[in-house]
């Protein structure tokens with residue numbers, strides 16, 4: 001399969017700190033890939049590089065076969081790279097609907113009826129229809145996370161980059177989030193999802209990548225990766241202890 005989003009030989013350093021070292025990463029259309037690893041492994045930095053928020057010290061990023069290494073994050077968003085952040089920061093003073101409309105307008109370039117049709121569809125997919133007229137800042141954590149996902153989807157992405165969108169949710173809330181993310185797959189959109197709640201992640205992903213100290217240490221089916229002795233030693237053992 002041709003990758004929709006691909007990073008090759010990605011390295012990143014902050015001063016003396018080497019955060020990524022020669023990382024190769026790819027996701028194909030309709031594929032869902034989970035990224036796990038201990039704190040500080042470089043997972044969010046990899047997402048930042050893929051989204052264009054930071055430029056790698058070395059390596060290239062391509063989207064749809066086109067080199068986007070020097071393309072700004074807002075341009076990548078309009079090309080089809082959507083992102084949901086770990087800490088949702090919706091526009092305060094705006095309703096849930098207005099937040100999604102802004103994303104569909106600026107991210108997907110939609111106008112008029114198409115704009116509102118898209119916004120209504122995304123609110124429905126994310127279970128937010130009944131909260132459409134609520135002020136974004138009044139939402140609880142689960143609904144903020146859903147709104148973050150909705151804003152990402154409203155940009156019409158071919159790939160979505162999700163950073164710990166399950167963090168802080170109860171098991172029941174996480175199950176609802178899983179249903180919303182599964183919905184994304186139905187549309188053939190590629191998914192890259194960083195998540196520490198592994199049992200939630202494996203309900204959605206086809207493939208799992210484990211990172212440690214800025215490198216990919218395992219890449220394969222969830223069963224293979226979770227049973228890998230190196231992964232257990234670097235991540236799962238520590239998480240369990």
Ligand SMILES: Nc1ncnc2c1ncn2[C@@H]1O[C@H](COP(=O)(O)OP(=O)(O)OP(=O)(O)O)[C@@H](O)[C@H]1O
Nearest residue numbers: 014017019037038039040041042043044045046211
């Ligand atoms: N802007 C920055 N300046 C300096 N160091 C940074 C910066 N961003 C990240 N780092 C460092 O890079 C390393 C990797 O951070 P990153 O957030 O990518 O890890 P992570 O795997 O996502 O961790 P977590 O699971 O805790 O979110 C950490 O040591 C972090 O402190």
